[in-house]
Amino acid sequence: xxxxxxxxxxxxxxxxxxxxxxxxxxxxxxxxxxxxxxxxxxxxxxxxxxxxxxxxxxxxxxxxxxxxxxxxxxxxxxxxxxxxxxxxxxxxxxxxxxxxxxxxxxxxxxxxxxxxxxxxxxxxxxxxxxxxxxxxxxxxxxxxxxxxxxxxxxxxxxxxxxxxxxxxxxxxxxxxxxxxxxxxxxxxxxxxxxxxxxxxxxxxxxxxxxxxxxxxxxxxxxxxxxxxxxxxxxxxxxxxxxxxxxxxxxxxxxxxxxxxxxxxxxxxxxxxxxxxxxxxxxxxxxxxxxxxxxxxxxxxxxxxxxxxxxxxxxxxxxxxxxxxx
Numbered sequence: 001x002x003x004x005x006x007x008x009x010x011x012x013x014x015x016x017x018x019x020x021x022x023x024x025x026x027x028x029x030x031x032x033x034x035x036x037x038x039x040x041x042x043x044x045x046x047x048x049x050x051x052x053x054x055x056x057x058x059x060x061x062x063x064x065x066x067x068x069x070x071x072x073x074x075x076x077x078x079x080x081x082x083x084x085x086x087x088x089x090x091x092x093x094x095x096x097x098x099x100x101x102x103x104x105x106x107x108x109x110x111x112x113x114x115x116x117x118x119x120x121x122x123x124x125x126x127x128x129x130x131x132x133x134x135x136x137x138x139x140x141x142x143x144x145x146x147x148x149x150x151x152x153x154x155x156x157x158x159x160x161x162x163x164x165x166x167x168x169x170x171x172x173x174x175x176x177x178x179x180x181x182x183x184x185x186x187x188x189x190x191x192x193x194x195x196x197x198x199x200x201x202x203x204x205x206x207x208x209x210x211x212x213x214x215x216x217x218x219x220x221x222x223x224x225x226x227x228x229x230x231x232x233x234x235x236x237x238x239x240x241x242x243x244x245x246x247x248x249x250x251x252x253x254x255x256x257x258x259x260x261x262x263x264x265x266x267x268x269x270x271x272x273x274x275x276x277x278x279x280x281x282x283x284x285x286x287x288x289x290x291x292x293x294x295x296x297x298x299x300x301x302x303x304x305x306x307x308x309x310x311x312x313x314x315x316x317x318x319x320x321x322x323x324x325x
Contacts, residue, residue: 005030006038007089010114010131013047016062018055045090045115046130063132066112066240074245081252083108092118094138095194095208102196102204105140110248112137134229135211135244141255143203147195150205152263152301154179154193154316157207159266160254161189162273164247165211171233174275177294177303178316181211182275186228188212209247213238264299271296280324281305283314291324 005028012019021035039057043049048060068087075083084106091097091113098111115131143149161181162173165188174182181189189211197203212229230238257265271277274296281294283305292307302313303321 002038003090005034006042009035009038010042010047010063010089011065013042013049013057013059014063014065016059018052018058020056023056042131046133064237064240065132066114066244070241071112071245071248074242075249078245078249079252081108083110083248083252085110085112085248088113090115090117092116093208094136095192095206098138098140098206099194099196101140102206105204107140107142108252109140110137111139112244130215133215134213135209135240135247137244137247138206138208139248139251141205141207143195143197143205146198146200146203148199149203150193150195152297152299153205153207153258154191155270155297155301156254156258156263156266157191157193157209157251159269159273160250161191161209161211161247163250163254164243165189165230167246167250168238168243169230169234173273175270175273176275177297177321178301178319183228183233185275186226188228188230207251209251211243211247213240213243262299263301267297267299276321276323282322282324284320284322285318294321 008028009019009024012024021032021039025032025035039049049057050060051057066087068085071085071087088111091111093116094111094113096118098105098109101109113136116136155175155178158175158179158181162175165171165173165181165183171183174185176182179191179193180187181191189209192208194206194208195203212227214231215227215229276294277296279294281292283290283292283303290305290307292305295304295306295311298304298313300313300315302315304311305314
């Protein structure tokens, strides 16, 4: 009931009109005090809401909510493939939601959310998920040949996100091994690929993507690395329904390409956008640091590190790649 009331309240506020706490409470069958508590929760989720005595509550700026019907309509203009899509206002994590559905799930099933209560990034980091500001989505993909089919997959998705961003914005997009997307030297998107299954035989993959669209000041204070958002590079209002449709389409196209010809068919494209190619870097593994020259990636998606004239592959895991300059 509590979640349903919050979702109805969000929809009532989204257009930018005043909402009376008393009247809304009567409509949904809860007290005015309960509505006040819900407003507090929504504010903590990143919504900028103010109150005027005698008028009620109002958003500082109207919100263009994600709408399933509009996303499906946009996607139909891009592809004839019909993908099962769900849109949630509030969820724990889009990745966790799809992982719970395995094995009763279809290829390409996508979960999109306005807000994640427990969004996750790589290496267990929390992903900042202010309500209605960015894109948070996850897509399920079966791995028919087992876990080995996942090699280089996060790099493939990085290219897909780059494809989608460049459809709307002409900025140069950069890719950072193994799962980050940058614009103007700052992070704009992250990828989290999670696997379930056996080394051989059918396995399951859930691909999570977070893209910064318009970062609220309240959320930016909690981010500990240089970041940017699409709004900083584009003067017009960003239609998240169109953007998410393009992201889903580009991910699906890249996954089909990977299924047919592997990551080797995309290496040249990746290296054209590689953030650290031929630059001094350090690899951080726990408390250990290894310095060298970054020489791109191989067909398995491994990082190629040159140390004392010798080039060796470095595979993913609990590894962090950083500039050594």
